[in-house]
Amino acid sequence: MNTTASAQPVSGDRLTLDEGAIDAARKSLDDGALTPSYGPWRDDIVKLLNDALATELVCVLRYKRHYFTANGVSSPAIADEFLVHANEESAHADRIAERIVQLGGEPDFSPATLLARSHASYDESENLQAMVRANLVAERIAVETYRQMIVLIGDKDPTTRRMLEDILSDEEEHADELKDWLGH
Known part of the structure; x- marks a missing residue:
């Protein structure tokens, strides 16, 4: 019985559900939405999400x-x-932290390691154009890291992937808005 597989095509023209995975979902009710089909990827996904949380x-x-x-x-x-x-960005952080908890992980809000885990940098520019530029760089980094996370997660966790796709859309919008401000 393969409890880490998802629904798989059995033949070229039929799709069937993995009954073993469905049966396993009846057990370990304390895990909430986390079923055995999350398999070995859960810890990696939680790590990616905690780094994204730090970035946000x-x-x-x-x-x-x-x-x-x-x-x-x-x-x-x-x-x-x-x-x-x-x-x-604060709303993104909240969504990411909530998803980490749903996956049975611990959201890492530790100020001591925040900057080291973040993909983006903090900036103390005093010039308005430098501020816009620093934020545009950070948004472009966010766009790239979310895009890569979406590809890495793929079908391993569709709920997380959809959340990241939604956040990616916001980050792309931020980058476009900041690009427009560079000319002002």
Whole structure:
């Protein structure tokens, strides 16, 4: 009985469910949504998500700093956009942390290791254009890391993949908005 397989085609024209995996789902009820079919990938997925969580938290901090310190002719509008992005990144972090818990993991909010685990950097630029540029770089990094995570996870965890695809869409929108601000 293969309890780590998902539904598999049995022949060229028939799809059947893995009855062994369904039977295994009747056991270990304390695991909630985490069934044996998550198999060996759960720990790797939780690690990827914790790194993404660190990235989102660093992005919140960077955007918040830029929001409060932006100055110049265009600064009110751009600062407002920094705050919108900070709040959206915070919502991403919340979604990621919730998914980590659903997978039976522990979300890592430790400030001591946050920057080391983040794919993006913190930035203390004082020039408005440098702030926009730093945030655009971070968004482009987020786009690339989420794209890679989506490919790595594939069909191993469709729920996480869909969440990451949704977050990726937001990150691409952020990058486009920031690119437009570079000309101001």
